[in-house]
Amino acid sequence: MIDFKQIPPACYVLEESKLVKNLELMRYVQEQSGAQIICALKGFAMFSTFPIVRQYLPGSTASSLNEALLGLEEFGGEVHLCAPAYNPQDFQELLRCCDHITFNTLTQWEQFKAQVQVSPKKVSCAIRINPEYSEVENDLYNPCVAGTRLGITADKFGEKLPDGIEGLHFHTLCENNSDTLERTLAHVEQKFGHLLHQAKWLNMGGGHHITRSDYDVERLIRLIKHLRQTYDLAIYLEPGEAVGWQTGFLAAEVLDILDSRGVKVAVLNVSFTAHMPDCLEMPYKPRIRNAQDPLPQDKYVYRMGGMSCLAGDQMGDYAFEKPLSVGDRIIFEDMIHYTMVKTTTFNGVNLPSIGIIKPDNSFQLVKSFGYQDYRNRLS
Template identity: 60%
Template sequence: MAIDFKEIPSPCFVLEEELLRKNLELIDSVQKAAGCQIILALKGFSMYSAFPIVKEYLSGATASSLNEVKLINDFMGYQSHTYMPAYLDSEFEEIMQRSSHITFNSLSQWERFQGRVEAYKAANPGKTLSCGIRVNPQYSEVATDMYNPCVPGSRLGVTRDKLPDELPAGIDGIHFHTLCENGSDTLERTLAALEERFGDLLHQAKWLNMGGGHLMTREGYDISKLIKLVSTIKEKYNLEVILEPGSAIAWRTGILYTTVLDVLDSQGIDVAILDTSFAAHMPDTLEMPYKPAIRGAHQEPVEGKPTYRLGGMTCLAGDYMGDYSFDKPLEIGDKIIFEDMIHYTMVKTTTFNGVNLPSIGIWKADQSFQLVRSYGYESFKDRLS
């Protein structure tokens, strides 16, 4: 049944429970067939009001900050798989207490904290804490440098020439993350590069974390190849395999519901100003960049149809997207629905220019709407001083 938009405020991120469950069911089938563990990456999807649903299918989550670690502990009840490019001395004790796995970005980070890890384990013999090292296989097919962890001079992960012939004592696992919304064919080529450079160390490891970017819920993704790749490397090196997707879990599970505030002519270009912001609420559209799909609109201009450039409500000159064609002229009060707006949106929004954050809600499986959160002046003020 379609969403009843009369119940929903504007602007609002709306997660559809049934679509989330559909993704999670597929992901759960993959981890069972491949014999691996698939966990949620909070950096892409941290909507903790949906964590009870996620917990029904996944047995873990991964964090890249102490705040994300706490969110996992508090709202999923799991110890975190934790990776940070660098750890703070003041936070590390709490990270050890709250994590089951800690991955280090460099040998110097491991050497700096190794003594504290060993002391913590000795003082807490009943606590499971496994440490790993992030490696850079120097192979990635990510086209946008901002999202490519293998660009020359990358700060993320250790290249093979910097590692000894044996894994350092105390390091149990190897972690890589070089994919970004890629298919299993990309993973296949990435694993070949990984094995070429790190195969000897994989034989010594207890676990391999393949990071995120596995967009297994996208239509056309070769699931059978993913299962085969994971199963093969698991058996070949006799290790546990972990995948930590973010986008795949929330892929096409919801929308950003917005309203037209004004329509104007700007030097021959029709512009519609919305009650949202591309810069503040959908930053990836400008950073990646990409052009988000709009329900009922033509993605590119169509000759003879009403065509508009869509503007955000901040004062940033570049806060716009377009152009889009519609089947009828836009009017003030019309609703614009941006598709696939649940991953890498809420986690990256800002209150730039004092613009309120969109509300957050869930369209539940019983066809009711749950308003989870709304924002106002206090939300803006609390981020400032």
């Protein structure tokens, strides 16, 4: 049993045994398929866990110089990079950090090619492709929408890969199962098959929800084996969400309870916009431990209110087994991926602490934040 009294609210709490369970599944996929799974730091960058993650995943993937440095310094192993564009002033440092760099356009490749070629360290380069097929329904997460800036279409290539390019990269999935990958690959192979024969590696991006309970892992393994056999390719997958999926929670506390024309609102010591931004952006309603979506007859129904000034910094209604009181804990489930990487200090709200529950259920506080962290982002 977890002793919640040990945990300071507010705090992101990773449950180590759940992380290890996810990583074991990823190790199985790698062993069975021959692919390599690297951790997308944009989704999961809790570096105090990297000594564990590193035992299962051979490297990380970055989308900026800061992430590349974190990958190099804290993760180790291979450092990959993929972003819509690179700053010329960062590029020399990126070459120092990275083993694999994916360019989003042929013009960016042309701009940096000479620097890559004279680099003392061999860096393997790829182009991001747009297979013009994505099943992601929310345009915010669909890299194939009309007018997208992400990746280039097959008509931009000739019959041959550009000189010096060894890999191809696509990222068109978001929380998808492997049947979506299968349909996507049909488009990739049809449009880019001739280039796959020439490439040394293919990175299939993120969005593979490998660790979700209904994910069809065996189909993923089959698809990877097919690609490796047909095109003689090294295959990379770079999930972020699947690494941190359901590995922990955000512990919050009720600061006040008010009645707003018959609606009971619990004001918390956390903010949806600052600490759980995807709830508002995606949007989705997070699960709260021991609370339900209310039914008409439920008695103890409360709306969850964030502590910032934003009127929309609130979440829908939840039904609790008993009345809430000031000081009660509210546990938001699955708050590890895409939370700490996206936090802000809007309104000057403090960042939640970060902690780990070890396999013996003991709690370890990893980090707390305060005024200096807020101040250091400003001038």
